Amino acid sequence: MSDRYAVVGNPVGHSKSPEIHTLFAQQTGQDIEYTRLLAPLNDFKTTVMRFAGEGGHGMNVTVPFKFEAFDLSSQLTLRAKMAGAVNTLRFDGAAIYGDNTDGAGLVADITRNAGLSLSGSRILLLGAGGAAYGVMLPLLERKPDFIHIANLDESKARELAGRFSAYGKIAVSSYGALRERFDVVINATSAGLQNAMPPVPSAVFQENTLALDLVYADNPTPFMTFANRYGAKVRDGFGMLVEQAAESFCVWRGVRPDTKPVFAFFGR
Ligand code: NDP
Incomplete structure:
Protein backbone atom coordinates (compact mmCIF):
# COMPACT_ATOMS: atom_id res chain seq x y z
CA MET A 1 0.00 0.00 0.00
CA SER A 2 1.19 3.55 -0.74
CA ASP A 3 2.40 5.75 2.15
CA ARG A 4 -0.34 8.26 2.94
CA TYR A 5 0.01 12.03 3.24
CA ALA A 6 -2.52 14.88 3.24
CA VAL A 7 -2.90 18.63 3.38
CA VAL A 8 -5.24 19.65 6.19
CA GLY A 9 -6.97 23.04 6.32
CA ASN A 10 -10.30 24.87 6.28
CA PRO A 11 -10.92 25.68 3.51
CA VAL A 12 -8.64 23.26 1.67
CA GLY A 13 -10.34 22.73 -1.70
CA HIS A 14 -8.14 25.34 -3.39
CA SER A 15 -4.86 23.72 -2.26
CA LYS A 16 -2.43 22.76 -5.02
CA SER A 17 -0.41 20.54 -2.65
CA PRO A 18 -1.86 17.19 -3.87
CA GLU A 19 -0.86 17.93 -7.48
CA ILE A 20 2.57 19.22 -6.45
CA HIS A 21 3.40 16.24 -4.22
CA THR A 22 2.07 13.71 -6.74
CA LEU A 23 4.44 15.21 -9.33
CA PHE A 24 7.33 15.05 -6.85
CA ALA A 25 6.52 11.39 -6.09
CA GLN A 26 6.42 10.45 -9.78
CA GLN A 27 9.72 12.21 -10.43
CA THR A 28 11.54 10.60 -7.48
CA GLY A 29 9.89 7.17 -7.78
CA GLN A 30 8.30 7.35 -4.31
CA ASP A 31 5.13 5.37 -3.68
CA ILE A 32 2.84 7.87 -1.93
CA GLU A 33 -0.81 8.87 -1.94
CA TYR A 34 -1.55 12.54 -1.12
CA THR A 35 -5.06 13.90 -0.48
CA ARG A 36 -6.91 16.99 0.81
CA LEU A 37 -8.46 16.80 4.28
CA LEU A 38 -11.02 19.35 5.48
CA ALA A 39 -10.87 19.67 9.29
CA PRO A 40 -13.77 21.22 11.22
CA LEU A 41 -12.71 24.63 12.58
CA ASN A 42 -13.22 23.42 16.16
CA ASP A 43 -11.74 19.94 15.79
CA PHE A 44 -8.34 20.01 14.14
CA LYS A 45 -6.79 17.61 16.66
CA THR A 46 -9.32 14.78 16.09
CA THR A 47 -8.84 15.03 12.32
CA VAL A 48 -5.06 14.80 12.62
CA MET A 49 -5.05 12.00 15.21
CA ARG A 50 -7.51 9.95 13.16
CA PHE A 51 -5.34 10.31 10.04
CA ALA A 52 -2.20 9.34 11.99
CA GLY A 53 -4.04 6.47 13.72
CA GLU A 54 -5.11 5.09 10.33
CA GLY A 55 -1.47 4.88 9.27
CA GLY A 56 -0.93 8.36 7.76
CA HIS A 57 2.76 9.25 7.49
CA GLY A 58 2.63 13.05 7.44
CA MET A 59 0.63 16.19 6.76
CA ASN A 60 0.96 19.69 5.43
CA VAL A 61 -0.99 22.16 7.52
CA THR A 62 -2.55 25.29 6.07
CA VAL A 63 -4.81 28.11 7.32
CA PRO A 64 -6.05 28.42 10.01
CA PHE A 65 -4.37 25.50 11.80
CA LYS A 66 -0.61 26.24 11.80
CA PHE A 67 -0.68 27.34 15.45
CA GLU A 68 -2.74 24.33 16.56
CA ALA A 69 -0.30 22.07 14.71
CA PHE A 70 2.49 23.72 16.69
CA ASP A 71 0.70 22.92 19.97
CA LEU A 72 0.02 19.33 18.87
CA SER A 73 3.67 18.55 18.01
CA SER A 74 5.62 16.48 20.53
CA GLN A 75 8.95 17.59 18.99
CA LEU A 76 9.76 20.77 17.06
CA THR A 77 12.60 21.84 14.78
CA LEU A 78 14.32 25.12 15.65
CA ARG A 79 12.76 26.89 12.66
CA ALA A 80 9.27 25.77 13.76
CA LYS A 81 9.95 26.76 17.36
CA MET A 82 11.10 30.23 16.29
CA ALA A 83 8.20 30.65 13.85
CA GLY A 84 5.70 29.61 16.53
CA ALA A 85 3.85 27.72 13.79
CA VAL A 86 4.00 24.34 12.03
CA ASN A 87 3.19 23.63 8.37
CA THR A 88 4.64 20.10 8.21
CA LEU A 89 3.84 17.15 10.49
CA ARG A 90 5.59 13.78 10.44
CA PHE A 91 4.17 10.86 12.39
CA ASP A 92 6.48 8.21 13.83
CA GLY A 93 4.89 5.85 16.34
CA ALA A 94 3.46 8.04 19.10
CA ALA A 95 5.75 10.96 18.19
CA ILE A 96 4.50 13.94 16.19
CA TYR A 97 7.35 15.91 14.64
CA GLY A 98 6.51 19.53 13.77
CA ASP A 99 8.49 21.54 11.23
CA ASN A 100 8.02 24.80 9.33
CA THR A 101 9.25 24.80 5.74
CA ASP A 102 7.69 28.14 4.66
CA GLY A 237 4.15 33.48 -3.77
CA PHE A 238 3.74 30.54 -6.15
CA GLY A 239 7.48 29.83 -6.14
CA MET A 240 7.55 29.84 -2.34
CA LEU A 241 4.58 27.46 -2.30
CA VAL A 242 6.32 24.96 -4.59
CA GLU A 243 9.65 25.24 -2.79
CA GLN A 244 8.13 24.81 0.68
CA ALA A 245 6.40 21.70 -0.66
CA ALA A 246 9.78 20.38 -1.88
CA GLU A 247 11.23 21.02 1.59
CA SER A 248 8.32 19.14 3.22
CA PHE A 249 8.74 16.25 0.76
CA CYS A 250 12.41 16.11 1.76
CA VAL A 251 11.49 16.07 5.47
CA TRP A 252 9.24 13.06 4.84
CA ARG A 253 11.09 11.12 2.15
CA GLY A 254 14.73 12.20 2.53
CA VAL A 255 15.03 13.32 -1.10
CA ARG A 256 14.60 16.87 -2.42
CA PRO A 257 12.75 16.85 -5.74
CA ASP A 258 13.54 19.10 -8.70
CA THR A 259 10.87 21.83 -8.71
CA LYS A 260 11.29 22.90 -12.37
CA PRO A 261 8.86 20.29 -13.79
CA VAL A 262 6.21 21.51 -11.33
CA PHE A 263 6.58 25.11 -12.53
CA ALA A 264 6.24 23.83 -16.10
CA PHE A 265 3.15 21.76 -15.20
CA PHE A 266 1.42 24.88 -13.83
CA GLY A 267 2.52 26.98 -16.83
CA ARG A 268 4.93 29.14 -14.79
P1 NDP B 1 -1.81 37.16 9.38
O1 NDP B 1 -3.27 37.37 9.47
O2 NDP B 1 -1.10 36.42 10.47
O3 NDP B 1 -1.08 38.61 9.29
C1 NDP B 1 -1.54 39.58 8.41
C2 NDP B 1 -0.52 40.71 8.29
O4 NDP B 1 -0.95 41.55 7.23
C3 NDP B 1 -0.41 41.59 9.54
O5 NDP B 1 0.93 42.02 9.65
C4 NDP B 1 -1.34 42.78 9.19
O6 NDP B 1 -0.97 44.00 9.80
C5 NDP B 1 -1.09 42.88 7.71
N1 NDP B 1 -2.16 43.51 6.93
C6 NDP B 1 -3.40 43.02 6.68
N2 NDP B 1 -4.08 43.84 5.85
C7 NDP B 1 -3.23 44.89 5.57
C8 NDP B 1 -3.35 46.06 4.77
N3 NDP B 1 -4.46 46.34 4.07
N4 NDP B 1 -2.28 46.89 4.71
C9 NDP B 1 -1.14 46.62 5.41
N5 NDP B 1 -0.98 45.52 6.18
C10 NDP B 1 -2.02 44.68 6.26
O7 NDP B 1 -1.55 36.49 7.95
P2 NDP B 1 -0.33 35.53 7.52
O8 NDP B 1 0.92 36.17 8.02
O9 NDP B 1 -0.62 34.15 7.92
O10 NDP B 1 -0.40 35.55 5.93
C11 NDP B 1 0.06 36.67 5.17
C12 NDP B 1 0.05 36.30 3.71
O11 NDP B 1 1.08 35.36 3.40
C13 NDP B 1 -1.26 35.65 3.26
O12 NDP B 1 -1.69 36.34 2.13
C14 NDP B 1 -0.89 34.22 2.93
O13 NDP B 1 -1.64 33.73 1.85
C15 NDP B 1 0.57 34.36 2.54
N6 NDP B 1 1.34 33.10 2.71
C16 NDP B 1 1.87 32.52 1.60
C17 NDP B 1 2.59 31.34 1.68
C18 NDP B 1 3.15 30.72 0.43
O14 NDP B 1 3.59 29.56 0.46
N7 NDP B 1 3.21 31.42 -0.68
C19 NDP B 1 2.83 30.67 2.97
C20 NDP B 1 2.26 31.39 4.10
C21 NDP B 1 1.53 32.55 3.94
P3 NDP B 1 -1.44 44.41 11.32
O15 NDP B 1 -0.71 43.50 12.25
O16 NDP B 1 -1.01 45.82 11.50
O17 NDP B 1 -2.92 44.21 11.33
Missing part, protein backbone atom coordinates in the same frame (compact mmCIF):
# COMPACT_ATOMS: atom_id res chain seq x y z
CA GLY A 103 10.83 30.22 5.25
CA ALA A 104 13.14 27.68 3.61
CA GLY A 105 10.72 27.69 0.66
CA LEU A 106 10.92 31.46 0.35
CA VAL A 107 14.73 31.43 0.55
CA ALA A 108 14.91 28.67 -2.09
CA ASP A 109 12.63 30.67 -4.39
CA ILE A 110 14.76 33.80 -4.03
CA THR A 111 18.15 32.09 -4.34
CA ARG A 112 17.45 29.21 -6.78
CA ASN A 113 14.63 30.56 -8.92
CA ALA A 114 15.21 34.33 -8.85
CA GLY A 115 18.99 33.79 -8.73
CA LEU A 116 19.67 36.33 -5.98
CA SER A 117 22.17 35.79 -3.20
CA LEU A 118 20.76 37.13 0.04
CA SER A 119 24.17 37.49 1.63
CA GLY A 120 24.85 41.17 2.42
CA SER A 121 21.47 42.26 1.04
CA ARG A 122 19.15 44.89 2.51
CA ILE A 123 15.76 43.29 3.07
CA LEU A 124 12.46 45.05 3.78
CA LEU A 125 9.78 42.80 5.29
CA LEU A 126 6.21 44.15 5.22
CA GLY A 127 3.88 42.61 7.83
CA ALA A 128 4.35 40.99 11.22
CA GLY A 129 1.82 38.14 11.18
CA GLY A 130 2.25 34.35 10.96
CA ALA A 131 3.95 34.35 7.56
CA ALA A 132 6.48 36.99 8.67
CA TYR A 133 7.42 34.89 11.73
CA GLY A 134 7.89 31.87 9.46
CA VAL A 135 10.38 33.51 7.11
CA MET A 136 12.62 35.40 9.56
CA LEU A 137 15.04 32.67 10.67
CA PRO A 138 15.77 31.18 7.21
CA LEU A 139 16.29 34.74 5.85
CA LEU A 140 18.66 35.68 8.70
CA GLU A 141 20.60 32.43 8.24
CA ARG A 142 21.54 33.72 4.77
CA LYS A 143 23.44 36.59 6.45
CA PRO A 144 21.74 39.64 4.92
CA ASP A 145 23.13 43.08 5.85
CA PHE A 146 19.89 43.64 7.82
CA ILE A 147 16.14 43.08 7.79
CA HIS A 148 13.88 46.10 8.22
CA ILE A 149 10.31 45.31 9.34
CA ALA A 150 7.35 47.65 8.72
CA ASN A 151 3.84 46.89 9.95
CA LEU A 152 0.67 48.96 10.44
CA ASP A 153 0.72 48.01 14.11
CA GLU A 154 4.32 48.89 14.95
CA SER A 155 4.26 47.14 18.34
CA LYS A 156 3.78 43.79 16.54
CA ALA A 157 6.82 44.57 14.36
CA ARG A 158 8.90 45.28 17.48
CA GLU A 159 7.73 42.00 19.02
CA LEU A 160 8.75 40.12 15.88
CA ALA A 161 12.16 41.84 15.78
CA GLY A 162 12.70 41.04 19.46
CA ARG A 163 12.19 37.32 18.96
CA PHE A 164 14.90 37.11 16.27
CA SER A 165 17.37 39.75 17.49
CA ALA A 166 20.02 37.14 18.39
CA TYR A 167 20.22 36.00 14.75
CA GLY A 168 21.10 39.25 12.94
CA LYS A 169 20.56 42.98 12.53
CA ILE A 170 16.87 43.96 12.53
CA ALA A 171 15.31 47.44 12.31
CA VAL A 172 11.67 48.46 12.74
CA SER A 173 9.68 51.48 11.59
CA SER A 174 6.28 52.63 10.44
CA TYR A 175 5.54 52.61 6.70
CA GLY A 176 5.66 56.41 6.67
CA ALA A 177 9.23 56.50 7.97
CA LEU A 178 10.61 54.33 5.14
CA ARG A 179 13.11 56.41 3.13
CA GLU A 180 15.91 54.15 1.87
CA ARG A 181 16.10 51.71 -1.01
CA PHE A 182 16.20 47.94 -0.55
CA ASP A 183 17.54 44.98 -2.54
CA VAL A 184 14.60 42.75 -1.58
CA VAL A 185 11.09 43.81 -0.53
CA ILE A 186 8.87 40.99 0.77
CA ASN A 187 5.15 41.58 1.15
CA ALA A 188 4.15 39.24 3.98
CA THR A 189 0.89 41.09 4.65
CA SER A 190 -2.48 39.63 3.74
CA ALA A 191 -3.49 42.87 1.96
CA GLY A 192 -3.32 41.17 -1.46
CA LEU A 193 -6.12 38.81 -0.46
CA GLN A 194 -8.42 41.86 -0.30
CA ASN A 195 -6.97 43.18 -3.57
CA ALA A 196 -5.24 45.93 -1.56
CA MET A 197 -1.61 46.71 -0.80
CA PRO A 198 0.32 47.91 2.25
CA PRO A 199 1.11 51.67 2.24
CA VAL A 200 4.72 51.23 1.19
CA PRO A 201 6.35 54.32 -0.41
CA SER A 202 7.81 53.99 -3.93
CA ALA A 203 11.17 55.21 -2.55
CA VAL A 204 11.99 51.70 -1.27
CA PHE A 205 12.31 50.33 -4.83
CA GLN A 206 15.25 50.73 -7.16
CA GLU A 207 16.07 49.14 -10.47
CA ASN A 208 16.70 45.44 -9.79
CA THR A 209 14.98 45.40 -6.40
CA LEU A 210 13.29 42.02 -6.05
CA ALA A 211 9.70 42.63 -4.89
CA LEU A 212 8.03 39.43 -3.75
CA ASP A 213 4.40 39.06 -2.71
CA LEU A 214 3.77 35.93 -0.62
CA VAL A 215 0.20 35.77 -1.91
CA TYR A 216 -0.03 33.54 -4.97
CA ALA A 217 -2.21 34.87 -7.69
CA ASP A 218 -3.00 34.28 -11.36
CA ASN A 219 -2.77 38.03 -11.97
CA PRO A 220 -0.26 40.51 -10.52
CA THR A 221 -1.32 41.77 -7.08
CA PRO A 222 -1.62 45.56 -6.48
CA PHE A 223 1.75 45.36 -4.65
CA MET A 224 3.41 43.70 -7.66
CA THR A 225 1.93 46.23 -10.10
CA PHE A 226 3.11 49.13 -7.91
CA ALA A 227 6.63 47.72 -7.41
CA ASN A 228 6.99 47.01 -11.10
CA ARG A 229 6.03 50.60 -11.94
CA TYR A 230 9.04 51.76 -9.91
CA GLY A 231 11.54 49.43 -11.56
CA ALA A 232 11.40 46.32 -9.36
CA LYS A 233 11.48 42.74 -10.63
CA VAL A 234 8.37 41.07 -9.24
CA ARG A 235 7.34 37.56 -8.12
CA ASP A 236 4.23 36.20 -6.46
Whole structure:
Protein backbone atom coordinates (compact mmCIF):
# COMPACT_ATOMS: atom_id res chain seq x y z
CA MET A 1 0.00 0.00 0.00
CA SER A 2 1.19 3.55 -0.74
CA ASP A 3 2.40 5.75 2.15
CA ARG A 4 -0.34 8.26 2.94
CA TYR A 5 0.01 12.03 3.24
CA ALA A 6 -2.52 14.88 3.24
CA VAL A 7 -2.90 18.63 3.38
CA VAL A 8 -5.24 19.65 6.19
CA GLY A 9 -6.97 23.04 6.32
CA ASN A 10 -10.30 24.87 6.28
CA PRO A 11 -10.92 25.68 3.51
CA VAL A 12 -8.64 23.26 1.67
CA GLY A 13 -10.34 22.73 -1.70
CA HIS A 14 -8.14 25.34 -3.39
CA SER A 15 -4.86 23.72 -2.26
CA LYS A 16 -2.43 22.76 -5.02
CA SER A 17 -0.41 20.54 -2.65
CA PRO A 18 -1.86 17.19 -3.87
CA GLU A 19 -0.86 17.93 -7.48
CA ILE A 20 2.57 19.22 -6.45
CA HIS A 21 3.40 16.24 -4.22
CA THR A 22 2.07 13.71 -6.74
CA LEU A 23 4.44 15.21 -9.33
CA PHE A 24 7.33 15.05 -6.85
CA ALA A 25 6.52 11.39 -6.09
CA GLN A 26 6.42 10.45 -9.78
CA GLN A 27 9.72 12.21 -10.43
CA THR A 28 11.54 10.60 -7.48
CA GLY A 29 9.89 7.17 -7.78
CA GLN A 30 8.30 7.35 -4.31
CA ASP A 31 5.13 5.37 -3.68
CA ILE A 32 2.84 7.87 -1.93
CA GLU A 33 -0.81 8.87 -1.94
CA TYR A 34 -1.55 12.54 -1.12
CA THR A 35 -5.06 13.90 -0.48
CA ARG A 36 -6.91 16.99 0.81
CA LEU A 37 -8.46 16.80 4.28
CA LEU A 38 -11.02 19.35 5.48
CA ALA A 39 -10.87 19.67 9.29
CA PRO A 40 -13.77 21.22 11.22
CA LEU A 41 -12.71 24.63 12.58
CA ASN A 42 -13.22 23.42 16.16
CA ASP A 43 -11.74 19.94 15.79
CA PHE A 44 -8.34 20.01 14.14
CA LYS A 45 -6.79 17.61 16.66
CA THR A 46 -9.32 14.78 16.09
CA THR A 47 -8.84 15.03 12.32
CA VAL A 48 -5.06 14.80 12.62
CA MET A 49 -5.05 12.00 15.21
CA ARG A 50 -7.51 9.95 13.16
CA PHE A 51 -5.34 10.31 10.04
CA ALA A 52 -2.20 9.34 11.99
CA GLY A 53 -4.04 6.47 13.72
CA GLU A 54 -5.11 5.09 10.33
CA GLY A 55 -1.47 4.88 9.27
CA GLY A 56 -0.93 8.36 7.76
CA HIS A 57 2.76 9.25 7.49
CA GLY A 58 2.63 13.05 7.44
CA MET A 59 0.63 16.19 6.76
CA ASN A 60 0.96 19.69 5.43
CA VAL A 61 -0.99 22.16 7.52
CA THR A 62 -2.55 25.29 6.07
CA VAL A 63 -4.81 28.11 7.32
CA PRO A 64 -6.05 28.42 10.01
CA PHE A 65 -4.37 25.50 11.80
CA LYS A 66 -0.61 26.24 11.80
CA PHE A 67 -0.68 27.34 15.45
CA GLU A 68 -2.74 24.33 16.56
CA ALA A 69 -0.30 22.07 14.71
CA PHE A 70 2.49 23.72 16.69
CA ASP A 71 0.70 22.92 19.97
CA LEU A 72 0.02 19.33 18.87
CA SER A 73 3.67 18.55 18.01
CA SER A 74 5.62 16.48 20.53
CA GLN A 75 8.95 17.59 18.99
CA LEU A 76 9.76 20.77 17.06
CA THR A 77 12.60 21.84 14.78
CA LEU A 78 14.32 25.12 15.65
CA ARG A 79 12.76 26.89 12.66
CA ALA A 80 9.27 25.77 13.76
CA LYS A 81 9.95 26.76 17.36
CA MET A 82 11.10 30.23 16.29
CA ALA A 83 8.20 30.65 13.85
CA GLY A 84 5.70 29.61 16.53
CA ALA A 85 3.85 27.72 13.79
CA VAL A 86 4.00 24.34 12.03
CA ASN A 87 3.19 23.63 8.37
CA THR A 88 4.64 20.10 8.21
CA LEU A 89 3.84 17.15 10.49
CA ARG A 90 5.59 13.78 10.44
CA PHE A 91 4.17 10.86 12.39
CA ASP A 92 6.48 8.21 13.83
CA GLY A 93 4.89 5.85 16.34
CA ALA A 94 3.46 8.04 19.10
CA ALA A 95 5.75 10.96 18.19
CA ILE A 96 4.50 13.94 16.19
CA TYR A 97 7.35 15.91 14.64
CA GLY A 98 6.51 19.53 13.77
CA ASP A 99 8.49 21.54 11.23
CA ASN A 100 8.02 24.80 9.33
CA THR A 101 9.25 24.80 5.74
CA ASP A 102 7.69 28.14 4.66
CA GLY A 103 10.83 30.22 5.25
CA ALA A 104 13.14 27.68 3.61
CA GLY A 105 10.72 27.69 0.66
CA LEU A 106 10.92 31.46 0.35
CA VAL A 107 14.73 31.43 0.55
CA ALA A 108 14.91 28.67 -2.09
CA ASP A 109 12.63 30.67 -4.39
CA ILE A 110 14.76 33.80 -4.03
CA THR A 111 18.15 32.09 -4.34
CA ARG A 112 17.45 29.21 -6.78
CA ASN A 113 14.63 30.56 -8.92
CA ALA A 114 15.21 34.33 -8.85
CA GLY A 115 18.99 33.79 -8.73
CA LEU A 116 19.67 36.33 -5.98
CA SER A 117 22.17 35.79 -3.20
CA LEU A 118 20.76 37.13 0.04
CA SER A 119 24.17 37.49 1.63
CA GLY A 120 24.85 41.17 2.42
CA SER A 121 21.47 42.26 1.04
CA ARG A 122 19.15 44.89 2.51
CA ILE A 123 15.76 43.29 3.07
CA LEU A 124 12.46 45.05 3.78
CA LEU A 125 9.78 42.80 5.29
CA LEU A 126 6.21 44.15 5.22
CA GLY A 127 3.88 42.61 7.83
CA ALA A 128 4.35 40.99 11.22
CA GLY A 129 1.82 38.14 11.18
CA GLY A 130 2.25 34.35 10.96
CA ALA A 131 3.95 34.35 7.56
CA ALA A 132 6.48 36.99 8.67
CA TYR A 133 7.42 34.89 11.73
CA GLY A 134 7.89 31.87 9.46
CA VAL A 135 10.38 33.51 7.11
CA MET A 136 12.62 35.40 9.56
CA LEU A 137 15.04 32.67 10.67
CA PRO A 138 15.77 31.18 7.21
CA LEU A 139 16.29 34.74 5.85
CA LEU A 140 18.66 35.68 8.70
CA GLU A 141 20.60 32.43 8.24
CA ARG A 142 21.54 33.72 4.77
CA LYS A 143 23.44 36.59 6.45
CA PRO A 144 21.74 39.64 4.92
CA ASP A 145 23.13 43.08 5.85
CA PHE A 146 19.89 43.64 7.82
CA ILE A 147 16.14 43.08 7.79
CA HIS A 148 13.88 46.10 8.22
CA ILE A 149 10.31 45.31 9.34
CA ALA A 150 7.35 47.65 8.72
CA ASN A 151 3.84 46.89 9.95
CA LEU A 152 0.67 48.96 10.44
CA ASP A 153 0.72 48.01 14.11
CA GLU A 154 4.32 48.89 14.95
CA SER A 155 4.26 47.14 18.34
CA LYS A 156 3.78 43.79 16.54
CA ALA A 157 6.82 44.57 14.36
CA ARG A 158 8.90 45.28 17.48
CA GLU A 159 7.73 42.00 19.02
CA LEU A 160 8.75 40.12 15.88
CA ALA A 161 12.16 41.84 15.78
CA GLY A 162 12.70 41.04 19.46
CA ARG A 163 12.19 37.32 18.96
CA PHE A 164 14.90 37.11 16.27
CA SER A 165 17.37 39.75 17.49
CA ALA A 166 20.02 37.14 18.39
CA TYR A 167 20.22 36.00 14.75
CA GLY A 168 21.10 39.25 12.94
CA LYS A 169 20.56 42.98 12.53
CA ILE A 170 16.87 43.96 12.53
CA ALA A 171 15.31 47.44 12.31
CA VAL A 172 11.67 48.46 12.74
CA SER A 173 9.68 51.48 11.59
CA SER A 174 6.28 52.63 10.44
CA TYR A 175 5.54 52.61 6.70
CA GLY A 176 5.66 56.41 6.67
CA ALA A 177 9.23 56.50 7.97
CA LEU A 178 10.61 54.33 5.14
CA ARG A 179 13.11 56.41 3.13
CA GLU A 180 15.91 54.15 1.87
CA ARG A 181 16.10 51.71 -1.01
CA PHE A 182 16.20 47.94 -0.55
CA ASP A 183 17.54 44.98 -2.54
CA VAL A 184 14.60 42.75 -1.58
CA VAL A 185 11.09 43.81 -0.53
CA ILE A 186 8.87 40.99 0.77
CA ASN A 187 5.15 41.58 1.15
CA ALA A 188 4.15 39.24 3.98
CA THR A 189 0.89 41.09 4.65
CA SER A 190 -2.48 39.63 3.74
CA ALA A 191 -3.49 42.87 1.96
CA GLY A 192 -3.32 41.17 -1.46
CA LEU A 193 -6.12 38.81 -0.46
CA GLN A 194 -8.42 41.86 -0.30
CA ASN A 195 -6.97 43.18 -3.57
CA ALA A 196 -5.24 45.93 -1.56
CA MET A 197 -1.61 46.71 -0.80
CA PRO A 198 0.32 47.91 2.25
CA PRO A 199 1.11 51.67 2.24
CA VAL A 200 4.72 51.23 1.19
CA PRO A 201 6.35 54.32 -0.41
CA SER A 202 7.81 53.99 -3.93
CA ALA A 203 11.17 55.21 -2.55
CA VAL A 204 11.99 51.70 -1.27
CA PHE A 205 12.31 50.33 -4.83
CA GLN A 206 15.25 50.73 -7.16
CA GLU A 207 16.07 49.14 -10.47
CA ASN A 208 16.70 45.44 -9.79
CA THR A 209 14.98 45.40 -6.40
CA LEU A 210 13.29 42.02 -6.05
CA ALA A 211 9.70 42.63 -4.89
CA LEU A 212 8.03 39.43 -3.75
CA ASP A 213 4.40 39.06 -2.71
CA LEU A 214 3.77 35.93 -0.62
CA VAL A 215 0.20 35.77 -1.91
CA TYR A 216 -0.03 33.54 -4.97
CA ALA A 217 -2.21 34.87 -7.69
CA ASP A 218 -3.00 34.28 -11.36
CA ASN A 219 -2.77 38.03 -11.97
CA PRO A 220 -0.26 40.51 -10.52
CA THR A 221 -1.32 41.77 -7.08
CA PRO A 222 -1.62 45.56 -6.48
CA PHE A 223 1.75 45.36 -4.65
CA MET A 224 3.41 43.70 -7.66
CA THR A 225 1.93 46.23 -10.10
CA PHE A 226 3.11 49.13 -7.91
CA ALA A 227 6.63 47.72 -7.41
CA ASN A 228 6.99 47.01 -11.10
CA ARG A 229 6.03 50.60 -11.94
CA TYR A 230 9.04 51.76 -9.91
CA GLY A 231 11.54 49.43 -11.56
CA ALA A 232 11.40 46.32 -9.36
CA LYS A 233 11.48 42.74 -10.63
CA VAL A 234 8.37 41.07 -9.24
CA ARG A 235 7.34 37.56 -8.12
CA ASP A 236 4.23 36.20 -6.46
CA GLY A 237 4.15 33.48 -3.77
CA PHE A 238 3.74 30.54 -6.15
CA GLY A 239 7.48 29.83 -6.14
CA MET A 240 7.55 29.84 -2.34
CA LEU A 241 4.58 27.46 -2.30
CA VAL A 242 6.32 24.96 -4.59
CA GLU A 243 9.65 25.24 -2.79
CA GLN A 244 8.13 24.81 0.68
CA ALA A 245 6.40 21.70 -0.66
CA ALA A 246 9.78 20.38 -1.88
CA GLU A 247 11.23 21.02 1.59
CA SER A 248 8.32 19.14 3.22
CA PHE A 249 8.74 16.25 0.76
CA CYS A 250 12.41 16.11 1.76
CA VAL A 251 11.49 16.07 5.47
CA TRP A 252 9.24 13.06 4.84
CA ARG A 253 11.09 11.12 2.15
CA GLY A 254 14.73 12.20 2.53
CA VAL A 255 15.03 13.32 -1.10
CA ARG A 256 14.60 16.87 -2.42
CA PRO A 257 12.75 16.85 -5.74
CA ASP A 258 13.54 19.10 -8.70
CA THR A 259 10.87 21.83 -8.71
CA LYS A 260 11.29 22.90 -12.37
CA PRO A 261 8.86 20.29 -13.79
CA VAL A 262 6.21 21.51 -11.33
CA PHE A 263 6.58 25.11 -12.53
CA ALA A 264 6.24 23.83 -16.10
CA PHE A 265 3.15 21.76 -15.20
CA PHE A 266 1.42 24.88 -13.83
CA GLY A 267 2.52 26.98 -16.83
CA ARG A 268 4.93 29.14 -14.79
P1 NDP B 1 -1.81 37.16 9.38
O1 NDP B 1 -3.27 37.37 9.47
O2 NDP B 1 -1.10 36.42 10.47
O3 NDP B 1 -1.08 38.61 9.29
C1 NDP B 1 -1.54 39.58 8.41
C2 NDP B 1 -0.52 40.71 8.29
O4 NDP B 1 -0.95 41.55 7.23
C3 NDP B 1 -0.41 41.59 9.54
O5 NDP B 1 0.93 42.02 9.65
C4 NDP B 1 -1.34 42.78 9.19
O6 NDP B 1 -0.97 44.00 9.80
C5 NDP B 1 -1.09 42.88 7.71
N1 NDP B 1 -2.16 43.51 6.93
C6 NDP B 1 -3.40 43.02 6.68
N2 NDP B 1 -4.08 43.84 5.85
C7 NDP B 1 -3.23 44.89 5.57
C8 NDP B 1 -3.35 46.06 4.77
N3 NDP B 1 -4.46 46.34 4.07
N4 NDP B 1 -2.28 46.89 4.71
C9 NDP B 1 -1.14 46.62 5.41
N5 NDP B 1 -0.98 45.52 6.18
C10 NDP B 1 -2.02 44.68 6.26
O7 NDP B 1 -1.55 36.49 7.95
P2 NDP B 1 -0.33 35.53 7.52
O8 NDP B 1 0.92 36.17 8.02
O9 NDP B 1 -0.62 34.15 7.92
O10 NDP B 1 -0.40 35.55 5.93
C11 NDP B 1 0.06 36.67 5.17
C12 NDP B 1 0.05 36.30 3.71
O11 NDP B 1 1.08 35.36 3.40
C13 NDP B 1 -1.26 35.65 3.26
O12 NDP B 1 -1.69 36.34 2.13
C14 NDP B 1 -0.89 34.22 2.93
O13 NDP B 1 -1.64 33.73 1.85
C15 NDP B 1 0.57 34.36 2.54
N6 NDP B 1 1.34 33.10 2.71
C16 NDP B 1 1.87 32.52 1.60
C17 NDP B 1 2.59 31.34 1.68
C18 NDP B 1 3.15 30.72 0.43
O14 NDP B 1 3.59 29.56 0.46
N7 NDP B 1 3.21 31.42 -0.68
C19 NDP B 1 2.83 30.67 2.97
C20 NDP B 1 2.26 31.39 4.10
C21 NDP B 1 1.53 32.55 3.94
P3 NDP B 1 -1.44 44.41 11.32
O15 NDP B 1 -0.71 43.50 12.25
O16 NDP B 1 -1.01 45.82 11.50
O17 NDP B 1 -2.92 44.21 11.33
